[in-house]
Amino acid sequence: MSGARPALLSAKAAQRRWLPEGRRGPMPWIIAIMMFLTVLAAACALGLGHALWKMRGDMAGGYTVQIVxxxxxxxxxxxxxxxxxxxxxxxxxxxxxxxxxxxxxxxxxxxxxxxxxxxxxxxxxxxxxxxxxxxxxxxxxxxxxxxxxxxSARIDAHQSYLAPVEALMRALMWAAAALVALMLLVTGAVVVLAARSTHDAHRGTIDIMHMLGATDLQIARLFQRRIALDALLGAIVGTIAAAALLWLLDRNLAAAGSELAALIALPWRSAAVLLGLPIFAMLVAAVTARITVMRALERSL
Incomplete structure (x- = not known):
């Protein structure tokens, strides 16, 4: 039993080497660019949503009485x-x-x-x-x-003054949210193309694995693991770059002493959502790769 475990581990390591290192290809860097844009769009949507919520709280119940x-x-x-x-x-x-x-x-x-x-x-x-x-x-x-x-008094609600601004901010928020969804769809499409390309490039290796007794699920897991790691690498790089840009923008706004900085500052919960995007991107890539490879294997039978 003690010799069986090292043999099993070496077999698994050999199976992993059958697929090339995905980090040599363009997919991780494409995902890094997509994640960079996704984090920026998500930060914009969350910041605008927080600003709308804060504006409503500050303006709620506020009126100006003008006596002419x-x-x-x-x-x-x-x-x-x-x-x-x-x-x-x-x-x-x-x-x-x-x-x-x-x-x-x-x-x-x-x-x-x-x-x-x-x-x-x-x-x-x-x-x-x-x-x-x-x-x-x-x-x-x-x-x-x-x-x-x-x-002769005139009573005006403070919210009425900001109604056009609020409508514009809400439209921009939904546009940013739609951009986040679009970026995630494009990321999934990139994973589909990468999985199909890798599958087509290694049909001979896959046939040998089938002859050695490997199941479709085992082969799909190899693709899933490799693509998930590549997607995680790209997502982390893109998120770090976007976080650095957001930090620089926040510092510039704070140095200018603008009230806009306090209005659009993200609370810690929103920041946690942004930091969770790389994990979400990895899960999307893993699931997409697995489904794509399983369908490709079923069609090749």
């Missing part, structure tokens, strides 16, 4: 009445009256010195934030109460 009144005294009285209502309303999470001086500073780039003139009426702005569980009927009731106290 030329008479400063009447405008101030309307603001006080609306503030009193907000202070007593339990559905209001927070509110803040924007200082008139701040508004004039923001208008200065467009109006110049006229922005500081007291003759220029400036609408009063109130940032309002409602609690997350407020019903639509309650929101409509709050609108009516505001209009009652300030007939």
């Amino acid at each position: 009144e030329a008479n400063a005294a009447k405008r101030a009285e309307m603001v006080r009445q609306v503030e009193g209502f907000f202070h007593a309303e339990t559905s209001v999470r927070s509110y803040r009256v924007v200082l008139e001086s701040r508004l004039r500073e923001q208008l200065a780039p467009w109006l110049g010195e006229e922005a500081q003139s007291g003759d220029l009426p400036i609408p009063a702005l109130i940032d309002l934030s409602l609690k997350p569980d407020v019903s639509p009927s309650k929101i409509e009731e709050i609108r009516r109460e505001i209009i009652t106290r300030a007939p």
Whole structure:
């Protein structure tokens, strides 16, 4: 029994040498390129999805109340009445009256010195934030109460400002997800071509293995193992290259001090998904190679 095990191991090693080293061919590097693009597209889709979720959370329940009144005294009285209502309303999470001086500073780039003139009426702005569980009927009731106290008031939801941006980001997210699916399909097609090419190139070796008693399943496992290892090599190389590029982009965004960096930063769960793509690519390659070789062997009988 002690001599049978080394003999069995040497036989398996000899069987593995019947197939050429796949790393000498182009398939691992093609898969590396495909995985590089797949990781970038997946990161884009996950980043946009996280940004949409964060934007919805930040903008949910946010409103801007604009009181347009030329008479400063009447405008101030309307603001006080609306503030009193907000202070007593339990559905209001927070509110803040924007200082008139701040508004004039923001208008200065467009109006110049006229922005500081007291003759220029400036609408009063109130940032309002409602609690997350407020019903639509309650929101409509709050609108009516505001209009009652300030007939010239305009209430705008923060989400309405970002609706076009949100639609664009959602379209880009689904486009990136579709690109990931397309890249995986192309990777599978590359594996199919590689498996068929290897099978056709080694028909004589396969016939000898059949005469020696090897089954189709045993032969398919040889192809499956070799192609899976080559796919894993290419997937790891592509993933490392994509991760390095994403890291450089993240550093550049952080150095610029842009709020976009915090918005699209991937959480650790999304990063784990990206790191799991090489394993998934290897499994896809292994299953695809096995099915392709088994069908080829069945047709050759």
